[in-house]
Amino acid sequence: MKLLVLDRDGVINEDSPEYIKAPDEWHPIPGSIEAISELSRAGWSIVVASNQSAVGRGMISVDTLNRINAKMHRVVAAAGGHIDAIFFCPHHPEEDCECRKPKPGMLQEIAHRYHVNAMDLIMVGDSLRDLEAVASMDGMPILVRTGKGKKTEAAGNLPLNTLIFDDLQAVATYLLAHDMGMSVFPK
Template sequence: MKLIVLDRDGVINKDSDQFIKSPDEWEAIPGSLEAIAKLNQAGWRVVVASNQSGVGRGLFGMDMLNAINGRMNEALAQVGGRIDAIFFCPHAADSTCECRKPKPGLLEQIQERFNVDLTGAPMVGDSLRDLQAGMAVGCQPYLVLTGKGHKTQDDPDLPADTRIFPDLAAVVDALLD
């Protein structure tokens, strides 16, 4: 099974320091939805692993998170794409949970749910914590320069084998080439 793990905010959609708190605030990064559709058409399973601390902070509830993800899924469907599963950590940043990236809990849940070893699977993120979570289960880190990516590429802790691309569309083109 070909499986790719994507962060949501900053990879698929534009990020906001004030959080994406409603479907109206969700805006796809140009080319990201079409890139996911290309992966689907090539037989890839596409899974999202996302920290959503806005839930834990009380900025929005689960119903609103579901509505935001619903908007993403509707936009994907319009270009022939789909997300196979969305895994998220709803806990605040100061939580001691195991699911908040950079901890690998979300990736471990993905492995269990899909009965797959993620060693070598692409993990695409715009922040160091995305890449660290993926690396903890053996994923190949891909950094996109959308979202927080420009800042992240200068981080001295960036894993040495990180592949850096301008955006998700460029990652997908490289994977399918």
């Protein structure tokens, strides 16, 4: 199985320091929807793994989050693609839960549900916590320079073997050119 895990805000859609609190605040990053569509048509399973502390902070309800994610599903489907599942951590950062990245709980659940070895997970993110979560399981971290990505890259301290691309479209181009899943990455 070719499984790609994506962070949402800053990878698929524009991020906001005020959080994405309504469907009309959700705007895709240019090329991201096309990238998801190309990958899903090529047989990749696409799963989103996102910290959504706006729920735990009382800024939005789970229903509102579901409406935001439904918009994302519709936009991807309209472009001929498919997102297989969305996993999210709704907790406030101070709750110290196991599902909030950089802890690996959410990614462990994805590996379990999709029957893949955790070491075979590929995660695309724009923040260090995304990369640390997948690296802690010996999976493949990929940083994109969209969202907080340029700042994350400039700060350094990236996990070993992190690959860096300008955006999700560049990641898709790389994966589709190699079409070999985890074997395209150095270990």
